[in-house]
Amino acid sequence: MNIAIVCYPTFGGSGVVATELGIALSAKGHDIHFITYHQPVRLEALQHHNIHFHEVNVPDYPLFKYQPYELALSSRLVDVVKNAHIDLLHVHYAIPHAYAAYMAKKILIDEGIQIPIVTTLHGTDITLVGSHPFYRPAVTFSINHSDRITAVSESLRQDTMRLFDIKTNIEVVPNFIDIKKIENRGKPCQRSLLAKKEEKIITHISNFRPLKRIMDVISIFERLSPEIPCKLMMVGEGPEKIKAIEYIEKAGLEEKILFLGNSNEIDKILCYSDLFLLPSEKESFGLSALEAMAHGVPVISSNTGGLPEVNKEGYSGYLSGIGDIDSMADRARDLLLNNRLHSQFKKQARKQASQFSLEKIIGKYETIYSDAIASVKF
Secondary structure, eight states: EEEEEEEEOSHHHHHHHHHHHHHHHHHTTOEEEEESOOOOOOOOOOOOOOOEEEEEEEEOTTTTTSSHHHHHHHHHHHHHHHTTTOOOOEEIIIIIIIHHHHHHHHHHHHOOOOOEEEEOOOOOOOOOTTTTTTTTTHHHHHHOOOSSSEEESSSHHHHHHHHOOOOSEEOOOOOOOOOHHHHHSSOOOGGGGTOOTTTTTEEEOOOOOOOOOOOHHHHHHHHHHTTTTTTEEOOOOOOOOOHHHHHHHHHTTTTTTTEEEEOOOHHHHTOOOOOEEEEEEESSOOHHHHHHHHOOEEEEEEEEEEEHSSSSSTEEEEEEEETHHHHHHHHHHHHHHHHHHHHHHHHHHHHHHHBBBHHHHHHHHHHHHHHHHHHHHO
């Protein structure tokens, strides 16, 4: 198949999943065309002959206060579909991608070209942006006019059905992880760059938005550090970072809490981590938790959204109520102070992550693509 993938090219979960999916599909012989405003961060190099990148350029007209990205994207989609003979558009995120794809589809119909659209819902496009009254009609329209809809968790599927007047079926296709790539990668030998031999490494990865509750991460760490030698690795960037750094400086924790920024070396950080914290207020799936589990890192997370579908209570980690810092700290302490229990949870985390292996998920997308193409009426 000749597949065009539209996504945000950033460190966020939707962009990572879309990029990894495209790479995996190309390895199976499909031609993949990424269409976005910047080369995706996980697409390190266009080394495969059947992976292509098409940049969306937005002309800078002084007439517009905000440049019309949706219009530029729709036009670029039309161009790529026609010139690259695309069979299907797979768009990640309802707004603006599904909306732009629908406009491209209508333009192409006028030129005698039928193109099916598969839309994958990831989370904030539904629960945050999409649920806003200004955007709800456009999101509803985009979903209902896609040929196939997928959601990354059952929780997100239910949220979508509750928040919007959906007239079509939504299929749950969870996010995935390339287990084999992790297993085959050699372990780096630089743990000492992160922490001393006797110190435990605790990690948090997110975009540092308020919903991620990174101050809860720091509070949990503060409860652990007096009795457990440990370091906290904060990976990511976002609006809460400045507040967190100011607090850490006042508390004198600069030597124990390290901010590593956005990173393409997540594997190197997680392979030495002993515990992963994700106390989010909302998580439609929890891809960072899955990545941690795939590296054998137990997860302490909030019991919200799709997290209970990923992090199995009492098996790969523990689930606590949103904001229940004491409970999260107690359970983290139990794991870090009990070597036998910690070793058991590490093995179980890997086993739980294997339920979301790339091999199990990619076939589902191929079936959805084939059905969507077959359903188009020429």
